[in-house]
Amino acid sequence: MVAKKASRMTIEKADKVGFCFGVKRAIDVLEKVARERGGVETLGAVVHNRQVLQKLAAIGVKVAKNVDDIRGDVVVTSSHGISPQLEEEIKDRNIEIISTTCPFVLRAQVAARRLAEAGFLVIIYGDAEHPEVRGILGWTKGRGLAALDDKFIARLDQIPRRIGILSQTTQVPTHFTDFVKKLIDTAFIRDSEMRIIDTICHDIRERQAAAIELAGQMDLMLVVGGHHSANTNRLAELCSQVTETYLIETAAEIQPSWLEGKRRIGVTAGASTDEQTVNEVLKSLPA
Ligand code: SF4
Known part of the structure; x- marks a missing residue:
């Protein structure tokens, strides 16, 4: 963490920011x-x-x-x-x-293709509308689906005996394991076979862990990144579970009222945010 100390306010940047x-x-x-x-x-x-x-x-x-x-x-x-x-x-x-x-997405595509070729129904834990998930699904050649909860099981004509599970690369690891546990409860039936492959990106894991650690010590977190960026939104969601958090694209979006009474402010950023934008945010905070 890089700390910038002011007379009344401490500003800290998470260990992992900048492009993945x-x-x-x-x-x-x-x-x-x-x-x-x-x-x-x-x-x-x-x-x-x-x-x-x-x-x-x-x-x-x-x-x-x-x-x-x-x-x-x-x-x-x-x-x-x-x-x-x-x-x-x-x-x-x-x-x-x-x-x-x-290469991390490629790894998920290869896993999806191999599972589908081996006769598994491939379940991707992720947002079906996200381009990465649409791409991975394509590699299953019609033998896959994407979901963020286990409701789809009730809609299947019958529960397949062979189910392969993997994740969109930018999902939160604990959410993925919760999803897998639910599928084990609902779809792991007699004579079933389940294969679970961890396809979450290493960079995202480290970025999320660094952001949560920093958020735990801060009165306010600013998460810098695109409002439509999936991994940035997830970072903001994780930080908001720990402390007051705002997702901003640029320094211009910071509202002075957010900073009132705050002594420790943390800054982190999504995987597609360049370091220059993060530095502009850091510079704009009261020193
Ligand atoms: S976040 Fe970056 S490193 Fe991770 S899968 Fe996406 S593009 Fe690759």
Whole structure:
């Protein structure tokens, strides 16, 4: 933790902030390609962070909303990865794909494919609408579903004998284990086989642990990141269980009333927030 002491207020930054390994790698690739080609398109936003997207736009990175929206003959896909069906659709249009799929996401895709090929129904603990989860589901070739609770079990015609369970990479580990326990209670029946694979990203685990530790010592936590970023929202949710917490995209969103009477303020950030934005938040706090 880096501490900035003021006469009445202490401000501390969590140990783990700045881009995660996967986002940094994706942005490095994207910047290189954009500079070499004088611009390039990405399929969807490469990160859920407006400030980062604005910087990328300045070097010629354009966001194609979907495959029909791609104008050029090359597209960069995000660290969230894509399904094999989408990959094929893009290639069928003679568009070259430059993939920046994070290795942790790739690990989840491979696990999903192997489980499905071995005859398991693949359950992904995660948000079915998130691009990463849609991509992983695609690798199950119709033998998977995504859920955040066990209600789906009641809707199945019959409980499959073989169930494989994995997680969206950015979920909270304890929430994943609670989900697994519920599935064991409801779906682990006679002659069943269950395979549980931990596919939660190491960076996210460390980031969440560092944020919770810091929140425990603070009167207020500021979580810096995109309002639509899944991992940033989860960090804010975890910190809010410990202390008063606000999710902000930039320093401009800080309300002076939040700081009234606070002596210790902690700052953490999502995996797609660049360190410059975090430092701007730190600088804006009263010194
Ligand atoms: S949060 Fe984890 S899984 Fe997601 S891109 Fe970053 S390193 Fe990869």
